[in-house]
Amino acid sequence: MSRFRRVPFDVEPTLPSAAPQPLLFVQALRRRLMLERKQQDPIHCAAIMSRGKVLCWLDTEHNLGVLAEPSAMSMALFQAALVGPQPTLELLPVARSLFDAQAARSRPVALRPLLWQAGLHAAGDGAPLPPLQDDTCLRLRRWPDFRVLAHRHDDFRICALMIRHALDVGSCSSILGLPRVEVQAFFNAAYISGYAHPSAAPMPALTVAPAKPAASNALARMWRDVRNRWSR
Numbered sequence: 383m384s385r386f387r388r389v390p391f392d393v394e395p396t397l398p399s400a401a402p403q404p405l406l407f408v409q410a411l412r413r414r415l416m417l418e419r420k421q422q423d424p425i426h427c428a429a430i431m432s433r434g435k436v437l438c439w440l441d442t443e444h445n446l447g448v449l450a451e452p453s454a455m456s457m458a459l460f461q462a463a464l465v466g467p468q469p470t471l472e473l474l475p476v477a478r479s480l481f482d483a484q485a486a487r488s489r490p491v492a493l494r495p496l497l498w499q500a501g502l503h504a505a506g507d508g509a510p511l512p513p514l515q516d517d518t519c520l521r522l523r524r525w526p527d528f529r530v531l532a533h534r535h536d537d538f539r540i541c542a543l544m545i546r547h548a549l550d551v552g553s554c555s556s557i558l559g560l561p562r563v564e565v566q567a568f569f570n571a572a573y574i575s576g577y578a579h580p581s582a583a584p585m586p587a588l589t590v591a592p593a594k595p596a597a598s599n600a601l602a603r604m605w606r607d608v609r610n611r612w613s614r
Contacts, residue, residue, distance in 0.1 A: 406469070407469065408513065410473045411430075411473055411497075412576050414426075414428065414440075414473070415497075415575070415576035426441055426442045426478070427439070427442075427443075427475065427476050427477065427478050427480070428440045428476055429473075429480075430460065430471060430473060431472045431473075432459060432460070432470045432471050433470050435459075436450050437449070437450055437456045437460045437463075438456060438460060438496075439481050439484045441490075442493065445494060446490040447490065447497075448485050448490050448491075449488065449496075451487075451488060453488070457500065461503055464500065464504040464505075464511060465504050465505045465509065465511065492527065492529060494527055494530060494575045495527060495575075497571075497574050497576075498530035498571045498572075498574075498575040498577075499530070499571070500574065501570040501571035501574035502570065503567070504570060504574075505566070505570060507563075508566045510566060510570065511569075511570035511574060514569060514570065516551065516552070517550050518569075518580060519548045519550045519580065520544065520550075520569055520572065520573060520579065520580060521544055521548040521578060522541060522572065522578050523576075523577060524545075525545060526575070530571070530575065536564065537568055539558055539560075540554060540560070540565065543557065543558065544572075548581035548582055551565050551566050551569055
């Protein structure tokens, strides 16, 4: 009798082989975020390093991050390394005792919002965050933590669309009538923080649909309903 190995449902599609490979770091980070509390990955703490310098410590089990001091400089270096021409970032496992020691010296912050902000501002010129490409289609796995969206109303509109459809930047920009640079920044942030994953090409009807005021109003009403529920 033949036996078949069960394939987990959350296996992530791979990006095209033609994609640049500057950031094996990003793939390693995303795998760690997606495993989170699973038993097969007992090491949850890691350090983000660049050229031998620690920029940040991570605890994916408890969704915490600690930036090295000074934190503003560490964040700037992290963002610059994400889009630099040469790969410099590494993700190295560390003992929990080391993370706890760093957390005792500096106030930990929520990890996914930290990564979201890094991706959002890494490419100020609107370039895709490698290994993403201009035509990469993403779909949201779930609604992001509302802390990552802050007061960016248009990001809620993008979320409401991408939670149901896989889209590339150009299609999303066209449907919602938003600047391509703004949409690309969202894609970068959603990808590095693990909220979005590569998916199949969007349906043809979505790629050519014009932006409609009625759709925008519906998304605005959806966002108001979500805010009302969370404020109770």
